[in-house]
Amino acid sequence: MDEAPSAVPLSFSSPSSPEIPALVPVALPDELEFPEDKFDGEEDSAKAGPNAPSTDKSVTLLDNEEQEAVGITMITGYLGSGKTTLVNYILKEQHGRRIAVILNEFGEELGIERAMINEGAQGSLVEEWVDLPNGCVCCSVKHSFVQAIEQLMERRERFDYILLETTGLANPGPVASILWVDDQLEASVRLDSIVTVVDAGNFLRQLHEPREAGSVTEAYLQIAYADVVILNKTDLVKDESGHSTLEKIEREIKSINGMVKIVHSERCRVDLDDVLDCKAYGIKHSVDLEALLSKPVDDNVHDSAVKTISFKLDGPVDLEKVNEWLGNLLWEPSDKMEIYRMKGVLDIHGSGEMHMLQAVRDLYEIVPTRKWREGDKRINHVVLIATAEFQLSSWTMRQFEGTAMEDKLYQA
Numbered sequence: 001m002d003e004a005p006s007a008v009p010l011s012f013s014s015p016s017s018p019e020i021p022a023l024v025p026v027a028l029p030d031e032l033e034f035p036e037d038k039f040d041g042e043e044d045s046a047k048a049g050p051n052a053p054s055t056d057k058s059v060t061l062l063d064n065e066e067q068e069a070v071g072i073t074m075i076t077g078y079l080g081s082g083k084t085t086l087v088n089y090i091l092k093e094q095h096g097r098r099i100a101v102i103l104n105e106f107g108e109e110l111g112i113e114r115a116m117i118n119e120g121a122q123g124s125l126v127e128e129w130v131d132l133p134n135g136c137v138c139c140s141v142k143h144s145f146v147q148a149i150e151q152l153m154e155r156r157e158r159f160d161y162i163l164l165e166t167t168g169l170a171n172p173g174p175v176a177s178i179l180w181v182d183d184q185l186e187a188s189v190r191l192d193s194i195v196t197v198v199d200a201g202n203f204l205r206q207l208h209e210p211r212e213a214g215s216v217t218e219a220y221l222q223i224a225y226a227d228v229v230i231l232n233k234t235d236l237v238k239d240e241s242g243h244s245t246l247e248k249i250e251r252e253i254k255s256i257n258g259m260v261k262i263v264h265s266e267r268c269r270v271d272l273d274d275v276l277d278c279k280a281y282g283i284k285h286s287v288d289l290e291a292l293l294s295k296p297v298d299d300n301v302h303d304s305a306v307k308t309i310s311f312k313l314d315g316p317v318d319l320e321k322v323n324e325w326l327g328n329l330l331w332e333p334s335d336k337m338e339i340y341r342m343k344g345v346l347d348i349h350g351s352g353e354m355h356m357l358q359a360v361r362d363l364y365e366i367v368p369t370r371k372w373r374e375g376d377k378r379i380n381h382v383v384l385i386a387t388a389e390f391q392l393s394s395w396t397m398r399q400f401e402g403t404a405m406e407d408k409l410y411q412a
């Protein structure tokens with residue numbers, strides 16, 4: 001039986017992505033040397049970037065990067081939900097970090113594209129840098145957050161962490177996928193997590209605002225991409241019906257994004273561990289992922305433009321077939337069907353290690369996490385967040401079944 005490689009290639013981008021230019025694999029400098037012992041031991045972990053070459057070296061390089069890269073928390077949320085309140089709160093709290101804040105007006109996808117493709121690295125679009133008294137720095141950006149981050153990185157020695165506040169009408173998807181994989185940025189920054197602030201008093205109305213048939217509003221997208229939702233302004237729903245309003249909001253959020261963590265707040269006063277250094281995209285997150293996957297996800301959603309689906313498949317799967325399946329699923333979606341986020345664990349045929357799958361839009365990675373232990377139930381379990389048109393019974397699910405080495409049925 002062939003051994004599967006210990007680090008699988010891991011990520012691909014659709015060559016025909018309409019919004020993100022095709023990405024080139026990250027080159028690995030030959031002269032870099034890495035300690036051998038990095039590869040020993042069960043607890044070894046690595047953040048294989050989406051374009052990482054599939055060599056052991058790359059695993060260590062990226063592991064190094066994870067230690068050195070500056071974490072970015074992206075803050076999204078509908079207009080007036082409390083994003084600035086959250087930023088101000090974080091800046092004032094004692095967290096021992098020097099934080100750089102990027103406030104932006106680049107939310108529109110068009111703005112991002114224009115900045116990346118036509119304007120390149122020319123000219124500064126950063127409006128103004130403000131040095132805050134506590135050592136933090138702050139800037140506001142018109143279009144290109146890539147340039148803003150690059151300029152910010154020139155001041156690298158002055159901060160440890162970046163907060164990126166997006167506009168209330170922004171779809172976080174394009175920015176998230178660029179931060180996750182962009183080869184210019186990958187070496188120095190890493191997307192830590194996406195935090196979405198929700199106004200408890202207005203969320204249900206905002207979510208159900210009329211939309212064009214088949215379209216998905218930003219209110220949905222901001223929940224779909226979130227790793228953490230701050231359910232803010234709970235003081236506004238403190239009347240008799242308030243409790244049930246909060247429960248209803250939580251149910252709606254969970255039905256859209258069954259993987260998200262929800263925390264309640266007034267004036268965004270949250271535990272900072274929920275918003276800084278969460279490593280939601282890192283390999284270490286696999287522990288949380290295992291816990292998450294052990295919980296059932298409620299697929300039973302009515303009248304939601306976006307929903308979470310979970311499915312399982314017994315027995316080892318073939319890595320090549322999984323890649324093929326993901327390619328079909330993420331790069332050739334039907335008109336109506338779109339997948340925003342995907343997480344899962346895989347039992348790859350020929351490998352003694354549990355693998356973690358992550359996807360953001362049309363990009364994905366599969367990385368080994370830890371050795372399977374005795375007593376582990378070796379299973380493939382995938383959770384995805386997609387437009388409501390995505391059906392478990394569709395051909396894509398049958399294809400997923402086809403990735404199994406033996407003919408096994410998935411269990412919903």
Ligand SMILES: Nc1nc2c(ncn2[C@@H]2O[C@H](COP(=O)(O)OP(=O)(O)OP(=O)(O)O)[C@@H](O)[C@H]2O)c(=O)[nH]1
Pocket residue numbers: 077078079080081082083084085086167168232233234235236265266267268
């Ligand atoms: N009652 C109440 N008001 C809040 C709370 N959090 C924030 N606010 C108020 O809500 C208003 C909007 O808050 P911001 O932090 O500016 O919201 P934002 O999301 O940055 O707004 P935009 O930038 O316009 O999208 C401000 O007047 C805040 O003081 C809260 O928990 N309760």
